Amino acid sequence: MTEEPLKALEITDVRVTFDGFTAVDGVSLRVGPGDLRFLIGPNGAGKTTLVDAVTGLVPATGSVRFGGHELLGRPVHRVARLGIGRTFQTATVFENLTVLQNLDIAVGAGRRPLTLLRRRRGIPEEVERALETIGLADHRERPAGTLAHGQKQWLEIGMLLVQNVQLLLLDEPVAGMSHEEREATGQLLRRVGEDRTVVVIEHDMDFMRTFASSVTVLHAGRVLSEGTVAEVRADPRVQEVYLGEPVTEAEVEA
Ligand SMILES: Nc1ncnc2c1ncn2[C@@H]1O[C@H](COP(=O)(O)OP(=O)(O)OP(=O)(O)O)[C@@H](O)[C@H]1O
Numbered sequence: 001m002t003e004e005p006l007k008a009l010e011i012t013d014v015r016v017t018f019d020g021f022t023a024v025d026g027v028s029l030r031v032g033p034g035d036l037r038f039l040i041g042p043n044g045a046g047k048t049t050l051v052d053a054v055t056g057l058v059p060a061t062g063s064v065r066f067g068g069h070e071l072l073g074r075p076v077h078r079v080a081r082l083g084i085g086r087t088f089q090t091a092t093v094f095e096n097l098t099v100l101q102n103l104d105i106a107v108g109a110g111r112r113p114l115t116l117l118r119r120r121r122g123i124p125e126e127v128e129r130a131l132e133t134i135g136l137a138d139h140r141e142r143p144a145g146t147l148a149h150g151q152k153q154w155l156e157i158g159m160l161l162v163q164n165v166q167l168l169l170l171d172e173p174v175a176g177m178s179h180e181e182r183e184a185t186g187q188l189l190r191r192v193g194e195d196r197t198v199v200v201i202e203h204d205m206d207f208m209r210t211f212a213s214s215v216t217v218l219h220a221g222r223v224l225s226e227g228t229v230a231e232v233r234a235d236p237r238v239q240e241v242y243l244g245e246p247v248t249e250a251e252v253e254a
Pocket residue numbers: 018021023041042043044045046047048049050
């Protein structure tokens with residue numbers, strides 16, 4: 001397999017308006033390759049809408065570039081073809097199919113019809129690799145419906161990996177997870193983020209503090225603050241609108 005150069009996500013002055021209501025109001029941000037960027041902000045800040053704009057689900061103005069390609073204006077499937085994948089708050093795996101079958105279908109989603117018709121021998125290398133990465137190698141024959149909540153989320157991430165997704169946009173990946181599952185998910189995101197660009201929408205502050213390499217705070221459709229976890233947590237504007245309480249110096253240093 002040829003190594004692809006790492007790519008950056010460049011969002012410039014993006015606006016999304018619903019019937020006169022501006023949900024995303026001129027957002028600009030850059031996420032470098034190998035970064036694990038957390039996108040945080042109060043309810044209604046525009047996080048999901050921004051990701052919707054990047055993935056082509058809602059029309060937007062401005063510019064979103066990934067690996068030099070302009071994404072805005074492309075239909076959803078063409079954005080996906082540029083190596084961009086997302087997960088939603090609820091995992092969307094095929095419950096009646098095994099872990100392996102789910103991954104196999106995802107591989108198929110990235111292949112052209114002619115290649116799909118070709119006979120497959122054994123498990124494709126990318127599936128084997130994804131199974132290892134997401135920690136489900138020993139569960140490959142289990143129906144996805146019998147997996148624990150966390151495992152389903154990991155399977156969904158695996159389904160993006162086998163499609164060779166280079167930019168992953170994950171919407172609250174640890175919502176509803178146990179402490180152990182959160183920890184394992186954070187480690188997974190670190191592994192995934194080593195050679196991809198990862199953006200995580202998250203409300204869980206402990207999770208963010210442990211695993212984010214950088215943070216963008218949105219508020220009322222705009223970027224309120226950006227930086228390392230410590231920088232963002234020390235920003236009085238963030239404390240005021242988001243954390244709701246001043247953080248102690250010890251917490252900032254933690
Ligand atoms: N399809 C839509 N039509 C009208 N308004 C919408 C639509 N989608 C989102 N909005 C509004 O846009 C604003 C931003 O919503 P969005 O879901 O992006 O926020 P969020 O930061 O992801 O919030 P949460 O953390 O609660 O998921 C909200 O006020 C929401 O009501």
